[in-house]
Amino acid sequence: MSNAFIITMVIIALVFGVFPMARFLYTNFLPYLKDGFSQDAVLKYGVATDAEIVNTVQTSSWDGGKPVYKLTFRFKTKDNELVESTIMKPLTFKEIGFLKEGYIATIKYDPAKPHKIALYDKPLILGD
Template sequence: MSASEKGWAIFAAAVSVVVLFRMVNVSTRIFLPLIKNGFVQANIIKTGIAANADIISTQQTTVWSGGQPVYTICVKFRTLENKQIEASIMRSLTFEEIERFKPGNGTTIKYDAKNPKRIALYDKPLIL
C-alpha cells in the first residue's frame, strides 16, 4: 500500500468515526426522547387524571415524524388539589391539528397524579 493510499484510508476512517459519532449523538438527543415520550404518554392515557388545560404556547421543533412536524406544546391546568401546573409535551401534529393547538385555545389532557408535569394530550372532551 502506497503512502497516498494509507493517507486516504486514514482519512476515510476518520470521516467514518465522525459520521458515526454524529448519528449516535442525534439519535440519543432527538429520537430516543421521542420514543420514551410515546411510552410515557401511553401509560398516562391509561392511568392519568383528566383535566381541562389552556394552551400557553406551541413551538415547532426541527424534527419531523411520519411526515408531520413535531411541536412542543406548553399548557397550564389545575390538579384535583387545585394546584396550577405548567407542563409541556412534544407531539407530531397534522396541519389541521396545528390550528387546533394554537396558544389561547383549550384542550383536554391527562396527567400523572404522582408527577403532574408528566402529561398526555387526551382528545376526548370532559363532561363535568
C-alpha cells in the same frame, strides 16, 4: 491506500455521519420514543383536566408524514398545584392551526407525577 488516507476517511465518516446521527438519536428520537410510552400510560390511568397551551415548537422530526411538535401546557392539578409540562406529538397541518398558544385543551396527567401528561382531546375540525 495509505494509512493517512484511511484515517482521514474514518474521521470524515465520524464527523459527518456518526456524530450527527448520535446527536439526532439523543436529542430527538429517544425523548420522543420515551414520551410516547409515558403518554400511553397516562391516557389509560390519568386524571383529565383543562390546560392552556403556552408554547409550541416544531422539532426536526417527522412521524407518519406529520411534523412532531413540542407542546407546553400549563394546568392546575386537583390539589390546586400549578404545573407546566411539555409533550412531543405529531400533528396534522389542521391540528397545528388549532393547537397553538392560548388554546385550551383537555389533557390527562399522572396524579403521582403531574409532569407526566398526554393530550386527551382532539380539536374539532369541521369538514372532516
